[in-house]
Amino acid sequence: MSHRSKKPSLRRVALLGVGALFATALAVPAATADAAPAADCAAADAAIYRPPASVTAAPGTVLACRRVDALPLVGDVPLTAWKVQYASTDGRGKAVAVSGTVVVPRAAWTGPGERPLVAFAPGTLGIGPQCAFSKQLAGEYQDAYEGGNIAALLRAGYAVAATDGAGYLDGQVHPYVSGADAGHALLDIARAAPGVPGSGLSAAARVGLWGYSEGGAGSLWAAQLARSYAPGLSVVGVASGGVPGDLKVVAKSLNGGAFAGFLLDAVIGMATTHPEMPFDELLDEEGRTAVRDAKMLCLVGTLARFAGGRTENYTRDGLTLDQIFAVRGPDGRTWGQIVDKNKLGTGVGPAGSGARHEIGFPVLQYRGLLDEVIPAETEEATRQAYCAARIPTQWNTYPGDHLLADFQAVDDVVKWLGDRFAGRPMPGNC
Incomplete structure (x- = not known):
């Protein structure tokens, strides 16, 4: 496997050091009903983060969208992007609205079939609405560190649907580490992305799942729930790093x-x-x-x-x-x-096994050998649980700590997802 030599900037390293205070977002009155997005995706920014009084649309329905001119956190990759609010389901089965970002490269897709889509779950950002990944991608705050992950996917030609995760609308609290909430939100933004007017994405596109740290757990939960919750998605693989499995x-x-x-x-x-x-x-x-x-x-x-x-x-x-x-x-x-109940790797099995969580596609799990945040024992135990369940699993390690390993793995993950989109076999290294 390859290791990226490029180190994160001093600002990114400082994420593990001195803090900065962010003000709470002001509450905005709730909308009274679900509404289809305007053809030009011209909803006010505030409307993306305004929680509806109720959600009656099917999971994965776009409720509101707004075209954004640039994503400073991603850099200078030519792209078209939208902030979106979409219907999802919380961990207890209640219909909810969730926010996120859909990004499509401006370069035409030249590969076979439809342009692939990667549903991306960000790492830990905080639990208040002011911390939403969509706001940070758009340059409204400077606390996120995974813009390079998004940029690498776009350069490879893939579209990205990055969920904020549940609980980032005004007046809400993010249900941090709730597996079902995270899994549903990630799967539903993959379902929502083709419904964004002008995205050019297909509901039949091949879908990859990716996340690190909190996002690593969220992406694995999405993998475990995909067959039962979103069987219509063509998920071909999941890459999950720094996973807090137990x-x-x-x-x-x-x-x-x-x-x-x-x-x-x-x-x-x-x-x-x-x-x-x-x-x-x-x-x-x-x-x-x-x-x-x-x-x-x-x-x-x-x-x-x-x-x-x-x-x-x-x-x-x-x-x-x-x-x-x-x-x-x-x-x-x-x-x-x-x-x-939020422990990963329990009740899992391959497609057709009758397991509570059937996974019918390959899995990549990875960690930093110097990870000082997530204990090695739980990351390795999650991997071992997947191997014991006969799920094709690739296991990679990197020489960095928790933050650095995320950057070191980017090139490998993008290539691994590309192999899944191309239908190449992956026997794993259990």
Whole structure:
């Protein structure tokens, strides 16, 4: 495999250092009904992020779209792009609206068949609406770091449908690390992309899934859910890196460390998806302040504000993670059981196996050998679970840490996806 020698800029490296505060987005009144996008995709920017009062359209329907002139984070690749709001389904089966970005290279597609589409799930950016990947791609904020991934796909001739993920509309909270929310949002933006007026994309196009870190988990969840949730999509492969496959293992590693802000975001994300579970009553005043602050911060600010934080410092009774996992809700379920439902690699099997999650296409998983954020044991365990389930799986490692490995893998991932689009066999290296 090849390794990119180009290192991220000092600004990107600083994502793991000093923080910056981002203001919360102002709430915008809810729309009263679903509406088909105008033929010229001329919705106001505010309309993309305004949550409808209700969503009645089928998952993958474009609800609003807006042509954007440039994507500064992507660079100077000739492209046409749209911000979109589309219908999806949350982790509990409720119809919701999600925002994202659809990008098409201006260069004509010269390969066989329709232009392929890559559905892209970004890494961790923060849980407030101000952190949405679509806003950062458009240059409204400077905290994201994966514009180069998008640019590489466009240079290869592929269209990109990059989801923000659920919970980035005004007044919402991102359900961070909720597997079903993430998987549905990614699959539905792939379904939505051909419905963007002027995109020239086909609903019959071959689709690849890609994500790293939070996006790595989201893309693998999309792979696990694709056959049951979006059987009409022609998914040909998934590339997932830096995957937090077992959230309990990750949580124990993050608690009290330099990246404890990720754990706080995860706790808030779980509380958002399970409002019936005890949460606010477990917090002390410092904990409530931490929750308020986390919703106002994006990636860099979150890391700086909460470095070294421990759950014991934010809870009334100094609860450890194990004690929080043991807390029961009104239906008798524990927080630990809810967290375990988001564990990747359980109930998976190849197409026709009868497994709960049938995966009928190849999988690429990868990690940095010096990853200081996601424990090696959970990344390797997810890979081993896929291999044990007889799912064709390629496993790559890179010499970098968590952030650097994302950049090092880009060329390999784009080539791997290209091989899947071309229908080349992939026996894997289990």
